Amino acid sequence: MSGISDVLLPTVTTDVFSALANPVRRQLLDSLREGPRAAGELAGQFSLSRPAVSEHLQVLRGAGLVREEPRGRHRYYHLQPQPLAEVGQWLHPYEHFWRERLRSLRDVLDEELS
Amino acid sequence: MSGISDVLLPTVTTDVFSALANPVRRQLLDSLREGPRAAGELAGQFSLSRPAVSEHLQVLRGAGLVREEPRGRHRYYHLQPQPLAEVGQWLHPYEHFWRERLRSLRDVLDEELS
DNA sequence: TCGACGTGTCGGGAGAAGTTGACATGTCGG
DNA sequence: CCGACATGTCAACTTCTCCCGACACGTCGA
Incomplete structure (x- = not known):
């Protein structure tokens, strides 16, 4: 069952171009291209603190480039490429x-x- | 007479993605798509101080997206889209x-x- | 040669972004 | 129910970005 809200952009708060300005964020998107990933899994790929990665993900979410799916004690991030x-x-x-x-x-x- | 240096990138000091993060800089490029423009002419298109525009142009130059051509007391900027x-x-x-x-x-x- | 013009650069201030450590919240397994 | 785990969030600092006014330099026209 899929609704229209799954396809349309959620409230966009950040400019897409600005979101792409950071190389870590671009690499995060590159990772997500292969499928949904949990936050920790993503953080492990970079020599960066976990909060830092979390905030990068938040910027991506603000630009509508990423969607969160809480699932148990993991939170999976999905690529949202529109x-x-x-x-x-x-x-x-x-x-x-x-x-x-x-x-x-x-x-x-x-x-x-x- | 054209040399290889006209075609290859000059020394790049700024990330292209970062250069595009600013809307003014994107609009500057959009303007230059129609042909070379003098600095003042470009500055006139924005409600921004001249120095601000000049610095945006410098960022674009740092990313190799723009080339300067001094000509009398004008300085013309050319799009360099590679x-x-x-x-x-x-x-x-x-x-x-x-x-x-x-x-x-x-x-x-x-x-x-x- | 001199004043006006076109432009770059410098100094500084306001605000945003990135980073980190510490803490809070919610979930799973025993 | 309790400890371990996955994660988000907060506070604080540092660094970067963007902007402006003021000044400096070269070029053109008289």
Whole structure:
């Protein structure tokens, strides 16, 4: 049984771009891509205090990128990737720019190496 | 006459993701997408002090997203979009995730509205 | 050469973010 | 019911970010 609230964003309090600014948070998302993880399990992957990781997770939750599922004495975090679409949208107009630059890089390399 | 240094990144001192965390900086890039702009011209678009904008531009330069071209008493800024490729690469594995979510959103909406 | 203009940089202050240790809460197993 | 465990939260400190006003430097036009 799934409701609409499972799919729509929960209240967003943090900018997605800001949430992604921190490398630890990006790695947390990368981990969650492989499936839900308990908080401690996530904390173990980083040389960081547990509270620090917990607060990073809270920032991600504030950006709507993560959902919590309490389950016994564990709390599982799930990836919630929809807000990333905003980043994708912003990035899209630039895509052909950097492809163009890569092409010209190749051309210059061709010239330099010939 | 173009050399390889025009195409490769200059010394990067700031993380690209951090550079994009600020909305003003994203808007600066959006402006530059339409062509090179002088510093004052860019500053005029925001209700911000000139020094503030100048420092934002410096951050963008630190991330390799912008190039300066001094020209008389103006200084023109050019978009340098290659570093955005890194963002695109990071984002790519998530793309199918959010597409999937959008699809399930549509399905839920279908159900709710029927 | 001199004043006006375009811009970068410096110093400082307000506020946000990151980190850590200590404590509080809730859950499981015996 | 009680101790161990998984986790969140609080207080405090440090560091970073963002912003501004003021000043310095180079360039243009007369």
